[in-house]
Amino acid sequence: xxxxxxxxxxxxxxxxxxxxxxxxxxxxxxxxxxxxxxxxxxxxxxxxxxxxxxxxxxxxxxxxxxxxxxxxxxxxxxxxxxxxxxxxxxxxxxxxxxxxxxxxxxxxxxxxxxxxxxxxxxxxxxxxxxxxxxxxxxxxxxxxxxxxxxxxxxxxxxxxxxxxxxxxxxxxxxxxxxxxxxxxxxxxxxxxxxxxxxxxxxxxxxxxxxxxxxxxxxxxxxxxxxxxxxxxxxxxxxxxxxxxxxxxxxxxxxxxxxxxxxx
Amino acid sequence: xxxxxxxxxxxxxxxxxxxxxxxxxxxxxxxxxxxxxxxxxxxxxxxxxxxxxxxxxxxxxxxxxxxxxxxxxxxxxxxxxxxxxxxxxxxxxxxxxxxxxxxxxxxxxxxxxxxxxxxxxxxxxxxxxxxxxxxxxxxxxxxxxxxxxxxxxxxxxxxxxxxxxxxxxxxxxxxxxxxxxxxxxxxxxxxxxxxxxxxxxxxxxxxxxxxxxxxxxxxxxxxxxxxxxxxxxxxxxxxxxxxxxxxxxxxxxxxxxxxxxxxxxxxxxxxxxxxxxx
Ligand SMILES: Nc1ncnc2c1ncn2[C@@H]1O[C@H](COP(=O)(O)OP(=O)(O)O)[C@@H](O)[C@H]1O
Ligand SMILES: [Mg+2]
Numbered sequence: 437x438x439x440x441x442x443x444x445x446x447x448x449x450x451x452x453x454x455x456x457x458x459x460x461x462x463x464x465x466x467x468x469x470x471x472x473x474x475x476x477x478x479x480x481x482x483x484x485x486x487x488x489x490x491x492x493x494x495x496x497x498x499x500x501x502x503x504x505x506x507x508x509x510x511x512x513x514x515x516x517x518x519x520x521x522x523x524x525x526x527x528x529x530x531x532x533x534x535x536x537x538x539x540x541x542x543x544x545x546x547x548x549x550x551x552x553x554x555x556x557x558x559x560x561x562x563x564x565x566x567x568x569x570x571x572x573x574x575x576x577x578x579x580x581x582x583x584x585x586x587x588x589x590x591x592x593x594x595x596x597x598x599x600x601x602x603x604x605x606x607x608x609x610x611x612x613x614x615x616x617x618x619x620x621x622x623x624x625x626x627x628x629x630x631x632x633x634x635x636x637x638x639x640x641x642x643x644x645x646x647x648x649x650x651x652x653x654x655x656x657x658x659x660x661x662x663x664x665x666x667x668x669x670x671x672x673x674x675x676x677x678x679x680x681x682x683x684x685x686x687x688x689x690x691x692x693x694x695x696x697x698x699x
Numbered sequence: 700x701x702x703x704x705x706x707x708x709x710x711x712x713x714x715x716x717x718x719x720x721x722x723x724x725x726x727x728x729x730x731x732x733x734x735x736x737x738x739x740x741x742x743x744x745x746x747x748x749x750x751x752x753x754x755x756x757x758x759x760x761x762x763x764x765x766x767x768x769x770x771x772x773x774x775x776x777x778x779x780x781x782x783x784x785x786x787x788x789x790x791x792x793x794x795x796x797x798x799x800x801x802x803x804x805x806x807x808x809x810x811x812x813x814x815x816x817x818x819x820x821x822x823x824x825x826x827x828x829x830x831x832x833x834x835x836x837x838x839x840x841x842x843x844x845x846x847x848x849x850x851x852x853x854x855x856x857x858x859x860x861x862x863x864x865x866x867x868x869x870x871x872x873x874x875x876x877x878x879x880x881x882x883x884x885x886x887x888x889x890x891x892x893x894x895x896x897x898x899x900x901x902x903x904x905x906x907x908x909x910x911x912x913x914x915x916x917x918x919x920x921x922x923x924x925x926x927x928x929x930x931x932x933x934x935x936x937x938x939x940x941x942x943x944x945x946x947x948x949x950x951x952x953x954x955x956x957x958x959x960x961x962x963x964x965x966x967x968x969x970x971x972x973x974x975x976x977x
Contacts (some may be wrong), residue, residue, distance in 0.1 A: 503848075506852045508848050508851065508852060532854040533854070535851075535852050535853065535854040536853070536854045538852070540849070540852045540853075542845045542848065542849055543845075544844050544845055546844060546845040546846050546848065546849035547846075548841075548846055548849075548850075549840075549841075549844075549846070550837075559850075559853070559855060560853040560854070560855055563756075563854075563855040563856070563860075564854075606849075609853075610853075613853065
C-alpha cells in the first residue's frame with residue numbers, strides 16, 4: 437500500500453497512518469461501448485477520509501468510471517467493492533441501501549426541472565424507507581441549504597438559478613441523505629474562478645464535517661490544488677500515474693506537465 | 700478493337716460487389732434485430748409498469764398533477780375538434796338522408812358514428828400528438844440531462860414516480876376526454892341541424908340517444924382505456940429509453956407520436972373485430 441504523504445489541503449487528516457480503511461476498491465475494470473473501449477483495466481482504491489482527484493482528458497472515461505461505481509453503468513469485467521460489498525453480485529434492495537450512502541454530484545447538476553429547490557431537496561427524503569417527519573424534513577432542508585449558503589433560494593425553480601447556484605443546490609441535494617462517500621463529477625467546470633474556488637472550499641468543508649471519502653473528477657488545476665490528497669491520472673482507459681500533488685507538480689513527463697502547465 | 704478487362708480487376712470488382720451485398724444483408728438483419736429487441740424491451744417495460752402499479756407506494760401527488768396537466772392541456776383542442784366533427788358530419792349527411800327520405804334518422808346516425816368510432820379515434824390521435832409527444836419529450840430531456848440517473852442513484856424509484864403515474868393518468872384521462880369530445884360532437888351536430896331547420900336541443904338530444912344503446916357505448920368506452928394506455932406507455936418507453944445528446948429528445952418525442960398513433964389504429968381494428976364477434 438502506498439504511503440500517503442504530502443497532504444496539501446489544510447483539512448487533511450494529520451495522521452499519516454499506513455493502515456487505512458479501504459472504502460472503494462476497483463480492480464481490473466473493463467468496459468466498452470460497441471467497438472469503443474472506454475475502460476481498459478482500471479484498478480485503484482479509495483481510502484476512508486481522503487479526497488482522491490481523478491484527472492484526465494475529456495472523453496477519457498472518468499464519468500463512465502464513477503457511474504460504474506454506483507451501477508448506473510455495468511462494467512463488462514472486473515470487480516468493484518464498495519464498503520465491503522461486492523456490487524456485481526448485489527441484490528436490488530442492498531444496492532438501494534448502498535446508494536443512499538453515496539452522494540453523486542452530476543456534471544450537469546441534474547436538478548429536477550419541474551420542481552422548485554425545496555421539492556428537489558425533499559425528493560430523496562420523502563421516498564426513503566426510513567420515514568422522516570415533516571419537522572425532520574424541514575430541518576434537513578434548512579441545514580443543507582445553509583451549508584451551501586443558499587437558504588434564500590429555497591422557493592426558486594432550477595431555471596431561475598445561475599450555474600454556480602445550480603451546482604450548489606445539487607450538492608445540497610446529495611448531502612441531504614448524509615452520504616459517507618461523495619463522487620463529484622467536474623464540480624467546477626464552467627464556473628468563474630471565484631465561484632470555482634468557493635465550490636472547492638465547500639468540498640473541503642464537507643470532507644471535514646461529514647468525514648466523507650471523496651472522488652473528485654476535474655481538470656481544473658485550482659480545484660486540484662485546493663482539494664487533492666492524492667491524484668490519479670487517467671489516460672486511454674487506464675491509470676497513467678498515481679501520486680501526490682507534489683509528485684505531479686514536479687514531474688517532468690510532458691503529458692503530466694500539460695495538465696499542470698502554466699495557466 | 701476489343702477492350703480487354705484484366706482478370707484481377709474483374710475479381711476485385713466481384714469481391715467488392717459481394718462485400719457490399721453481404722454488408723447490406725447484415726444491415727437488414729441488424730434492423731430486424733433492432734425491431735425485435737425493441738419489442739422485447741417494450742414488453743419488459745409494460746410488465747414492469749404493471750408490477751410497479753400495484754406496489755404499495757403510489758405517487759398520488761404526481762399522478763394528480765399529471766391528470767390535471769393532460770386534461771387541462773388537451774381540453775380546448777378536443778372540444779373544438781369534437782364540435783367541428785359533429786357539425787361537419789351533420790352538414791354532409793343531411794342532403795343524402797333527405798334524398799332517401801330518412802331525415803329523421805339524422806340525429807341517431809350522427810350520434811352513433813361519433814360515439815362508436817369518430818369520437819374515440821380522433822380524440823386518441825390528437826392525444827397521441829399532444830400528450831404522447833409531451834411525455835416523450837419531457838422524459839427524454841430528463842434522461843439526457845441525467846435527472847433520471849439522479850433519481851436512480853438517490854435510491855428513489857424513478858419508474859414509480861415518472862412512468863407509473865403518467866401511464867395511469869393517460870389511461871384514465873383519455874376516456875374522459877373522449878366522452879367530452881362525444882358530447883361536443885353531438886352539440887356540434889345540433890348546431891349543424893339548426894343551420895337549415897329548427898329543432899330544440901332537448902328534442903334533438905332525445906332523438907340522438909334513442910338510437911344509441913348500451914352496446915354502442917360500452918365497447919367504445921372500453922377501447923378508449925386501451926388507447927390511453929398505449930399513448931402513455933409508448934411515450935414513456937420512448938422518453939425513458941432516449942439516447943444521449945439533445946437530438947435524442949426530438950427523436951423520442953417524434954417516435955412517441957408516430958408509434959402511438961399507429962398503435963391506436965391497430966388497437967381500434969382489434970377492438971372492432973372483438974366487438975363484431977360478440
Ligand atoms: N452510455 C454511453 N453509451 C455510449 N457511449 C458512452 C456512454 N457514456 C459514455 N460514452 C462514451 O465513453 C467515452 C467516455 O465518456 P466520459 O466518461 O463521459 O468521458 P469524461 O472522461 O469526459 O467524463 C466518451 O467517448 C463517450 O462518448
Ligand atoms: Mg465527464
